[in-house]
Amino acid sequence: MISCSRATAIAVIFTMVTAGPGGAQSLPSARKAILDGYAAAAKQSDPGFHGFSAAAGQAFFLAHPGVSQPETPSCSACHTTSPLNAGRTRAGKDIAPMAVSRTPNRFTDFTKVERWFTRNCRTVYGRLCTPQEKGNFITFMESL
Amino acid sequence: MADSVGRPNHVKTAASSPEPSPHTRKVWDFGVRGFHWLLVVAVVTAGLTGFFGARNALDIHLIAGTAIAALVGFRVVWGVLGGGFARFSSFLFAPATIIAYARGLLRGTTRRYLGHNPLGGLMVFALLAVLTLIVVSGVIALGGQDKQGPLAFVTPFAVGWFVRGVHKLLALMLVGMVAAHLAGVLYESRHENENLTAAMLTGRKRDEPGVAAQTGQGSWRLASILLLLGGVGITAGTIGLTARPALGVPTGPLDGAYARECGACHMVYHPSLMPASSWQAILADLGHHFGEDASLDPAITEQLRTYLTANAAERWDTLPAVKFRQSIDPKDSVRIDATGFWRRIHHNIPDATFTNRLVGGRGNCSACHSDAAAARFAPQNIEIPEELQ
Numbered sequence: 001m002i003s004c005s006r007a008t009a010i011a012v013i014f015t016m017v018t019a020g021p022g023g024a025q026s027l028p029s030a031r032k033a034i035l036d037g038y039a040a041a042a043k044q045s046d047p048g049f050h051g052f053s054a055a056a057g058q059a060f061f062l063a064h065p066g067v068s069q070p071e072t073p074s075c076s077a078c079h080t081t082s083p084l085n086a087g088r089t090r091a092g093k094d095i096a097p098m099a100v101s102r103t104p105n106r107f108t109d110f111t112k113v114e115r116w117f118t119r120n121c122r123t124v125y126g127r128l129c130t131p132q133e134k135g136n137f138i139t140f141m142e143s144l
Numbered sequence: 145m146a147d148s149v150g151r152p153n154h155v156k157t158a159a160s161s162p163e164p165s166p167h168t169r170k171v172w173d174f175g176v177r178g179f180h181w182l183l184v185v186a187v188v189t190a191g192l193t194g195f196f197g198a199r200n201a202l203d204i205h206l207i208a209g210t211a212i213a214a215l216v217g218f219r220v221v222w223g224v225l226g227g228g229f230a231r232f233s234s235f236l237f238a239p240a241t242i243i244a245y246a247r248g249l250l251r252g253t254t255r256r257y258l259g260h261n262p263l264g265g266l267m268v269f270a271l272l273a274v275l276t277l278i279v280v281s282g283v284i285a286l287g288g289q290d291k292q293g294p295l296a297f298v299t300p301f302a303v304g305w306f307v308r309g310v311h312k313l314l315a316l317m318l319v320g321m322v323a324a325h326l327a328g329v330l331y332e333s334r335h336e337n338e339n340l341t342a343a344m345l346t347g348r349k350r351d352e353p354g355v356a357a358q359t360g361q362g363s364w365r366l367a368s369i370l371l372l373l374g375g376v377g378i379t380a381g382t383i384g385l386t387a388r389p390a391l392g393v394p395t396g397p398l399d400g401a402y403a404r405e406c407g408a409c410h411m412v413y414h415p416s417l418m419p420a421s422s423w424q425a426i427l428a429d430l431g432h433h434f435g436e437d438a439s440l441d442p443a444i445t446e447q448l449r450t451y452l453t454a455n456a457a458e459r460w461d462t463l464p465a466v467k468f469r470q471s472i473d474p475k476d477s478v479r480i481d482a483t484g485f486w487r488r489i490h491h492n493i494p495d496a497t498f499t500n501r502l503v504g505g506r507g508n509c510s511a512c513h514s515d516a517a518a519a520r521f522a523p524q525n526i527e528i529p530e531e532l533q
Binding site for chain 1: 409
């Protein structure tokens with residue numbers, strides 16, 4: 001896992017550095033850099049990697065893995081079943097919609113993306129997510 | 145004293161043989177009557193809001209209390225500068241006279257007094273004294289407990305909390321005194337065959353030819369000047385003192401990293417709401433933070449630990465800081481809603497209110513306390529969402 005995420009980080013940083021012509025990076029290209037990083041990491045751990053799937057991302061988003069606390073059975077417990085909607089934390093704070101079309105700066109800050117995948121995968125799935133799962137998730141959020 | 149030469153207030157006719165006279169005399173001037181009935185309104189309002197009102201009725205209670213203070217101030221001035229039966233000296237009797245009157249009361253042989261009788265006069269002074277003490281204790285309680293008002297800058301919470309108890313006791317005592325006053329009015333009205341309540345409205349009582357003419361004319365002009373100057377001075381002083389920073393109340397902005405990191409998921413709890421040990425326990429287990437993983441960078445965690453420890457409840461003197469810290473549940477030291485104080489003051493609120501989407505749980509103080517972010521929690525700023533009431 002550690003080597004995997006380190007590989008992801010290196011790949012993402014490499015892509016970020018090479019992506020833009022030095023100026024301010026656009027949001028879509030920042031997101032693409034993060035996705036490319038996850039793709040590279042996924043390929044490294046699975047040579048048969050075929051790219052990311054929005055449908056798989058949706059299934060992952062809606063799934064009830066059944067390993068978590070009763071308050072957090074799924075991503076949709078807080079984010080609602082449609083990423084187009086605003087969600088709400090258990091403590092009553094609004095969460096901006098996850099869909100990129102609604103919240104354009106989603107998945108553009110690698111540190112933030114990694115932090116929340118780490119936290120929420122542990123909370124809902126009881127483990128860290130794989131680069132494949134993260135890429136599927138972002139692809140789903142981009143597809144709406 | 146009224147018993148000295150002239151005895152203006154002393155009627156010689158025996159009470160048992162009243163001789164109704166068609167003539168009446170003005171006994172209670174406009175100042176006394178206005179004072180009396182405004183005081184009734186103010187005391188009833190203060191009593192109802194104090195004993196039965198919700199916490200957010202505090203402003204009405206404070207307005208009533210301010211009115212009582214102003215009325216007592218007026219009465220003291222009018223007791224010196226007013227004329228006739230308004231004057232304190234007209235119903236300040238020697239102890240022996242008061243005792244003799246009380247004995248007569250037991251035997252039913254009291255005599256008629258045109259103004260206050262000796263016991264009634266004593267009651268006026270006692271009421272004015274107790275009302276003054278109630279106002280003073282109220283201002284101290286407000287300053288120490290709620291960190292509001294002219295004494296907030298100097299009154300420690302513990303003092304305010306203690307004096308609040310004194311304020312309550314005095315208020316209960318006042319209830320007893322009001323009951324005694326009403327009983328006295330009832331007794332005298334029956335015994336002298338005269339409606340004293342109506343007399344306090346019209347100011348007129350049945351005349352007694354034997355009673356000497358009243359001494360002294362009231363000086364409205366002097367009283368007005370004195371009250372105006374005193375009123376302006378006290379008001380200015382109160383405003384000036386109220387503007388001073390309250391003792392032990394946090395005012396600075398919250399740490400940026402703390403507000404950003406912790407405010408991402410929940411209301412930003414002011415550091416003053418929990419003791420340092422609770423904050424440290426929370427930061428030590430962010431991986432299992434109220435059922436969720438909220439882990440942070442070790443460097444940020446350390447930064448938050450420093451900030452929270454330095455600004456924890458121990459440093460402050462507000463009601464939530466002191467009461468939450470004192471009532472932490474040792475078995476669940478990371479929850480504000482597990483403290484004894486939190487549970488006590490919220491026990492009337494049904495679970496459904498907390499779980500309602502408009503509130504979002506026990507942890508979302510801001511849903512009903514509009515000043516929760518600043519950790520003030522003023523009674524006046526409590527507002528349960530309308531849809532839930």
